[in-house]
Amino acid sequence: MVERAEISTAKDAADHELILAFGRLQGAANRLEYLLGRAIEQECGISHLMFEVLLILGRAGGQGLSMGAISQEQVLTTGGATRLVDRMEAAGLVERTGDPGDRRSRLVRLTPLGEQTAVRAARVHAENIERYFLEPLPAGDRKRFMEDLRILSHTARDRLPRLR
Amino acid sequence: MVERAEISTAKDAADHELILAFGRLQGAANRLEYLLGRAIEQECGISHLMFEVLLILGRAGGQGLSMGAISQEQVLTTGGATRLVDRMEAAGLVERTGDPGDRRSRLVRLTPLGEQTAVRAARVHAENIERYFLEPLPAGDRKRFMEDLRILSHTARDRLPRLR
DNA sequence: TAACAGAATCTGACTTGTCAGGTAATCCTG
DNA sequence: CAGGATTACCTGACAAGTCAGATTCTGTTA
Numbered sequence: 001m002v003e004r005a006e007i008s009t010a011k012d013a014a015d016h017e018l019i020l021a022f023g024r025l026q027g028a029a030n031r032l033e034y035l036l037g038r039a040i041e042q043e044c045g046i047s048h049l050m051f052e053v054l055l056i057l058g059r060a061g062g063q064g065l066s067m068g069a070i071s072q073e074q075v076l077t078t079g080g081a082t083r084l085v086d087r088m089e090a091a092g093l094v095e096r097t098g099d100p101g102d103r104r105s106r107l108v109r110l111t112p113l114g115e116q117t118a119v120r121a122a123r124v125h126a127e128n129i130e131r132y133f134l135e136p137l138p139a140g141d142r143k144r145f146m147e148d149l150r151i152l153s154h155t156a157r158d159r160l161p162r163l164r
Numbered sequence: 165m166v167e168r169a170e171i172s173t174a175k176d177a178a179d180h181e182l183i184l185a186f187g188r189l190q191g192a193a194n195r196l197e198y199l200l201g202r203a204i205e206q207e208c209g210i211s212h213l214m215f216e217v218l219l220i221l222g223r224a225g226g227q228g229l230s231m232g233a234i235s236q237e238q239v240l241t242t243g244g245a246t247r248l249v250d251r252m253e254a255a256g257l258v259e260r261t262g263d264p265g266d267r268r269s270r271l272v273r274l275t276p277l278g279e280q281t282a283v284r285a286a287r288v289h290a291e292n293i294e295r296y297f298l299e300p301l302p303a304g305d306r307k308r309f310m311e312d313l314r315i316l317s318h319t320a321r322d323r324l325p326r327l328r
Numbered sequence: 329t330a331a332c333a334g335a336a337t338c339t340g341a342c343t344t345g346t347c348a349g350g351t352a353a354t355c356c357t358g
Numbered sequence: 359c360a361g362g363a364t365t366a367c368c369t370g371a372c373a374a375g376t377c378a379g380a381t382t383c384t385g386t387t388a
Contacts (some may be wrong), residue, residue, distance in 0.1 A: 015290035019219070022293050029193040030239050047344090055183070067367060075194050080345055082368055087344090104353045104366045126179035129186050211374090241343060244375055246338055251374090268336045268383045 010070035032132060039128045044121040048054055049074065051125065057094065057110045064109030066099065093117060171239065184310065194297060203292045204320060208285040213238065214252055216280035221258065221274045228273030 029133055037048035054071050057065060071081035085108055088094045093114035099105040110118065110155070181199070201212035220237050221229060235245035249272055251308065252258045257278035263269040298306055 015287060018290050018293055019286055022217070022275055022297065023216075026193070026197060027239075029190070029197075033193075034239060035189060049344095052187075055187070068365085071236050075191075075198060077346060078367065079347075079369080083344070102354075102366080106367075122177060122183055133186065213374095230336075231338095241376060242337065243339080243377075247374070266336080266384075268381095270337075307347095 035132055036125065036128050040121055040125060043124050044117060046091075046093070046117060046121065049076070049084055050091075050093065051118075051121050052109070053084065053088065054093065054114060054121065057108065058115065058118045064097075064107040065092075066105045066107060070108060088114075143145070172288060199296055200289065200292050204285055204289060207288050210255075210257070210281060210285065213240070213248055214255075214257065215282075215285050217248065217252065218257065218278060218285065221272065222279065222282045228258075228261075228271040230269045230271060232269070234272060252278075271287070 001078060002048050031038065033048070041047060044051070052074060053070060056070060057075065060069075067081055067085065070076075070085065071078045076084065085096065089096060092111060094108050095111055096106045096108050099107050137145060197212070204210060204212060204215050208215070216238060217234060220234060224233075231242065231245055231249065234249065235242045238245065240248065249258060249260065253260060256275060258272050259272045259275055260272055265270050306312075
């Protein structure tokens with residue numbers, strides 16, 4: 001009846017194995033994210049989150065996106081988005097203009113510098129992904145693995161509650 | 165020669181696809197981590213990183229681990245480890261004692277409360293992993309997928325430089 | 329054994345996120 | 359159309375990391 005004894009049941013042993021395997025996944029994901037984020041920071045002078053926002057804005061094009069749309073695409077609260085865009089604006093990567101249709105809202109749009117940076121950072125990022133993520137995988141597994149990830153990422157995304 | 169034109173090459177299109185696919189992976193990993201971390205916080209009253217450290221210490225057993233060993237197992241600098249263990253000590257989950265063999269070093273060890281919390285949190289965590297991570301995957305794919313992850317996590321781990 | 333390089337940890341200053349609570353504009357609804 | 363609910367964004371207070379440098383101890387070596 002000592003607490004220690006609990007961890008020796010069969011169920012707990014299976015749990016432990018699951019946690020270990022999943023921990024390796026999380027560890028790998030974190031380390032990869034760290035590595036890729038570092039590369040972008042050093043080679044392009046922008047943070048990982050700034051890079052994400054540059055990509056989002058590049059994909060959106062045209063008028064730009066509202067602050068709310070940006071924070072919803074990221075794992076960021078609205079307050080966090082405000083501060084991130086503040087820094088990006090100070091760095092000359094984006095500009096904020098009022099939305100003519102809704103004076104509460106503000107549209108965020110890439111500057112020419114922001115576009116150049118986005119293109120260059122995307123290239124660097126893709127190279128690093130190939131190098132660190134795909135290369136170590138057995139060649140025959142890559143395609144199937146990417147497909148699994150696609151499925152998984154969608155189901156996970158749909159299940160997870162959004163931030164405010 | 166306009167910068168915009170660069171993004172329309174075939175290579176850049178492939179890069180873009182790779183970045184998108186990988187972004188989904190990162191997004192899923194982050195959202196899962198967020199979700200699982202939240203569950204642990206709410207149900208067990210400890211942060212995600214505290215949980216990791218509890219598991220590490222539980223696995224180590226015996227004398228406990230030095231601060232350096234803890235920071236190396238985590239994606240944490242030594243300064244960050246100091247502050248995390250400070251909070252865990254204040255919460256009564258661990259205790260720090262001097263290492264008799266090296267007076268610079270300090271050994272961190274689970275308290276009885278820390279052990280109980282580790283066991284309980286591990287159970288909650290395993291349940292949540294199954295619910296959010298494995299369940300959405302097609303049943304036949306789970307085993308193979310876990311194996312891929314195992315391989316990948318090892319290669320990624322080996323390639324990534326350690327923090328200080 | 330004195331001196332110095334290196335290791336283990338801690339600390340001050342800072343960064344960048346969260347959270348809760350503003351403020352201004354918009355949308356309903358009687 | 360007045361007035362309350364809601365929406366969009368921002369801000370002050372705080373949390374929890376990073377980083378560089380200080381402190382204390384160890385081990386080697388001249």
